[in-house]
Each structure stands twice: as C-alpha cells, then as structure tokens.
Amino acid sequence: MPKRKKVSILIVEDDQLLAKALEAKLLQEDFDVSFAIDGQSAVEAAVRDKPDVILLDLLLPIMGGFEVLSSLKLNDETKDIPVLILSNLSQAKEIERGQDLGAKEYLIKSDVSLKTVLEKIRGLLKL
Amino acid sequence: MLESDKEKVLAALRRNRIASMATVTADGQPQAVTILYVVDDDLNLYFVTREKSRKVANLDANGMVAMSIGLEPPMNVQLEGRAVRVDDELVRADKMAELAHAGADLEDLWPPILRVGKEGYVLYKVMPEKVRALDLSDHNISSEDPPYIELM
Amino acid sequence: MADEKIKILAVDSDEFLVQVYKAKLERAGFAAEFALDDKAAMQWLAEFKPDVVLLELMMVGGSDGFDFLVQLREQPDAPAVIALTNLAEHEDISRAMDLGAVAYMIKTQVAFEQVVEKIREITK
Numbered sequence: 001m002p003k004r005k006k007v008s009i010l011i012v013e014d015d016q017l018l019a020k021a022l023e024a025k026l027l028q029e030d031f032d033v034s035f036a037i038d039g040q041s042a043v044e045a046a047v048r049d050k051p052d053v054i055l056l057d058l059l060l061p062i063m064g065g066f067e068v069l070s071s072l073k074l075n076d077e078t079k080d081i082p083v084l085i086l087s088n089l090s091q092a093k094e095i096e097r098g099q100d101l102g103a104k105e106y107l108i109k110s111d112v113s114l115k116t117v118l119e120k121i122r123g124l125l126k127l
Numbered sequence: 128m129l130e131s132d133k134e135k136v137l138a139a140l141r142r143n144r145i146a147s148m149a150t151v152t153a154d155g156q157p158q159a160v161t162i163l164y165v166v167d168d169d170l171n172l173y174f175v176t177r178e179k180s181r182k183v184a185n186l187d188a189n190g191m192v193a194m195s196i197g198l199e200p201p202m203n204v205q206l207e208g209r210a211v212r213v214d215d216e217l218v219r220a221d222k223m224a225e226l227a228h229a230g231a232d233l234e235d236l237w238p239p240i241l242r243v244g245k246e247g248y249v250l251y252k253v254m255p256e257k258v259r260a261l262d263l264s265d266h267n268i269s270s271e272d273p274p275y276i277e278l279m
Numbered sequence: 280m281a282d283e284k285i286k287i288l289a290v291d292s293d294e295f296l297v298q299v300y301k302a303k304l305e306r307a308g309f310a311a312e313f314a315l316d317d318k319a320a321m322q323w324l325a326e327f328k329p330d331v332v333l334l335e336l337m338m339v340g341g342s343d344g345f346d347f348l349v350q351l352r353e354q355p356d357a358p359a360v361i362a363l364t365n366l367a368e369h370e371d372i373s374r375a376m377d378l379g380a381v382a383y384m385i386k387t388q389v390a391f392e393q394v395v396e397k398i399r400e401i402t403k
Contacts, residue, residue: 018268086268088269109267109269111267112268113266113267113268114268115266117268175295223294223295223298224298226295227298227299228302230295230299231302231303231306232302240295241293241295241296241299248295
C-alpha cells in the first residue's frame with residue numbers, strides 16, 4: 001500500500017535565517033520542504049517538483065518575485081499551484097499587484113507570525 | 128527619557144530577580160556570572176557577592192559592568208554601568224534585606240551565593256550609563272521599526 | 280481569637296543567610312526575627328519570645344553557640360532549639376543534644392523546606 005504523500009511546500013526566500021525558521025516550523029507539521037534562493041531557481045523548481053504550495057518572497061535576486069509569479073501563472077504546468085506571498089513590501093499598490101497577478105494570499109512579514117503563516121498555508125490546502 | 132518607557136523598563140526589572148552580568152579582568156578579558164539583584168526607582172541595581180570572588184577582583188580594577196536581564200516577554204533589558212561598593216551601613220542593611228527577600232522569592236532556586244564562599248559579603252550598587260530594552264512580546268516575522276527602546 | 284503565628288528566632292552570624300531564613304519563614308506563615316550574635320539573640324528572646332530558635336553553633340565573631348544553648352536552658356519558658364549548623368562531628372551532635380537541642384540539622388545535608396517541616400513537627 002503506497003505511503004501517503006506529504007504535502008510539499010516550496011519556500012522562495014533569500015534570507016537564509018528566515019528560510020530555515022520557516023522550514024523548521026513546516027517540518028514540525030509534517031510538510032515536505034524545498035528551497036529556492038532566487039527567482040530563476042524558483043521557477044525551475046516549481047516546474048520540476050510541482051509543489052503543493054509556494055511561499056514567495058518578493059525581493060529576490062536575479063528575477064524578482066512579481067516576475068516569478070507571472071511566469072508561474074503563464075505556464076500551464078504551474079499556474080494552478082497556490083502562491084502565498086510573504087514579503088516586507090507593504091504598500092497598497094504592491095498588494096494589489098500581487099493579487100492581480102494571481103497570488104492567493106499576500107502576507108506582510110511585520111504583520112504576521114510564523115504561526116499565522118502556517119495557518120494560512122493550511123487554509124489554502126483546504127480549498 | 129519618556130516616563131512611560133522608564134516605567135516599562137522598571138516594571139521589567141522588578142519582574143525579574145536574576146541577571147547575567149559581565150565584568151572585565153585586569154587584562155581585558157570578559158567574564159560573565161549570574162547574580163541576584165534588586166532595583167530602585169532610579170534604575171540603580173544592587174547585588175551582593177563574596178569578598179574573595181572573581182568579580183570583586185575584576186571590579187576593583189575596572190568598575191564597568193554589562194548586564195542582560197529577562198528572557199521572557201515582554202522585555203529584555205540591557206545595560207552598561209559602573210558598579211561601586213556600598214559602605215553606608217543603613218543602605219547596606221536595607222538592600223541586603225531586600226536581596227534576602229528577592230532570594231527567598233525564588234521558588235526553585237536556593238541562592239547560590241549562600242553555598243559558595245565563606246568570606247564576608249560585599250554589596251554593590253550598579254549605576255547605569257546606558258540602558259536599552261528589547262521588546263520580546265512581538266512574534267511577527269519582521270519589524271518596521273527597530274524593536275529597541277533606548278532609555279539612556 | 281485570631282490564630283497566632285508560631286515565632287521563630289534565627290541565630291547565625293551569616294548576615295545574608297539569616298535574612299533569607301527570615302524571609303522564607305515569613306512566606307511559610309511564621310513570624311520570624313534574626314540575630315547575628317548571642318547578645319542580640321538574648322535581647323530578641325525577651326522582646327519577641329520565640330517558640331523555636333534556629334541556632335548555628337559555629338558563629339564568627341566571638342559568639343559560641345554552645346554557650347548560648349546553656350544560657351537558653353536557664354531561661355524560664357525556654358524556646359525549643361533546633362541546631363542548624365555546619366558542625367557535623369558526632370561529638371558536636373551529642374553535646375548539643377545533651378544541652379537540650381530538640382533537633383540537629385546539618386546545613387550541607389538539608390534543604391530549607393526540611394527545616395520548615397521540622398519546625399512544624401516540633402510545634403504541633
């Protein structure tokens with residue numbers, strides 16, 4: 001009988017310390033976790049691994065978060081993967097842009113705890 | 128300093144009884160210890176130690192100390208200041224009594240100073256020159272403003 | 280009539296320790312005072328009339344705990360004495376018990392909670 005597949009999260013975040021903290025929290029909750037530290041590898045990882053959820057920072061090297069989001073939504077293989085933006089950018093126009101580009105949630109780092117991020121991920125998976 | 132900030136820091140200092148404290152040896156090496164302390168309304172801290180301890184030797188050469196107090200929310204307090212011996216009989220009696228009460232308050236800890244050393248006690252007063260407090264109550268991932276209050 | 284608290288006098292030349300005793304005893308529901316030498320202890324005896332004395336036999340500064348025990352025995356309505364001391368030789372223990380101590384507790388062997396238990400036991 002096949003083992004139940006764990007839910008996989010792709011964390012796209014160039015802040016190593018934060019990425020590790022997010023990973024620790026998600027592993028505790030029995031998720032599978034993978035990383036990308038720049039925008040280009042994020043798109044490559046999404047196409048290759050088809051994660052169940054993508055946690056996306058916006059300020060990234062090589063390719064910025066909004067560009068990553070556009071790429072993901074334009075690609076049939078990745079357009080249905082729910083994306084949760086987790087960013088320091090907090091202006092209304094950035095939030096709007098994220099939502100217009102198809103992000104399911106936009107979380108501002110200074111407004112949320114790790115606990116909240118986890119709750120939001122669980123919320124996304126119920127859909 | 129803002130009165131309300133000072134009140135917050137005082138409240139945090141009064142909530143705790145134990146501090147980490149660093150002194151410096153004569154040749155500039157830091158040493159850290161854990162001490163029982165009490166605080167007065169002007170943010171001066173008092174602690175008692177044994178005459179022959181390392182910290183007394185250090186303080187005789189260099190009176191500067193650095194302290195870090197409190198790891199639980201809401202606040203961690205960091206300060207640097209000067210430690211001086213208290214010889215005034217009345218102040219000494221008063222503060223020793225206060226420290227004894229602070230020590231008796233520690234439910235799971237018997238004050239280590241009572242089990243180490245046989246020499247007499249020395250009472251020190253720490254007069255802070257720099258005080259900052261770190262807000263520990265916010266669990267959010269990042270902050271827009273620095274989470275420090277700079278008191279002095 | 281309100282329940283009167285049991286009164287404890289702690290006699291020890293260790294000025295910090297004895298104050299910690301007092302604070303702990305008060306938290307445990309006793310009335311407590313302390314004395315750093317036998318002269319102060321005799322004064323408290325008259326004023327405070329303790330039910331129990333916690334006595335360090337080995338005091339710094341000229342007071343002799345054993346002498347004090349002798350003096351205590353000569354008092355009318357003498358309080359019960361618990362030796363609470365660093366002295367741990369058999370002859371010290373015998374001597375103190377012969378001089379009327381009701382219990383002998385060695386500081387390196389007991390936690391303060393046990394001293395409180397002993398006090399409760401002897402004042403039942």
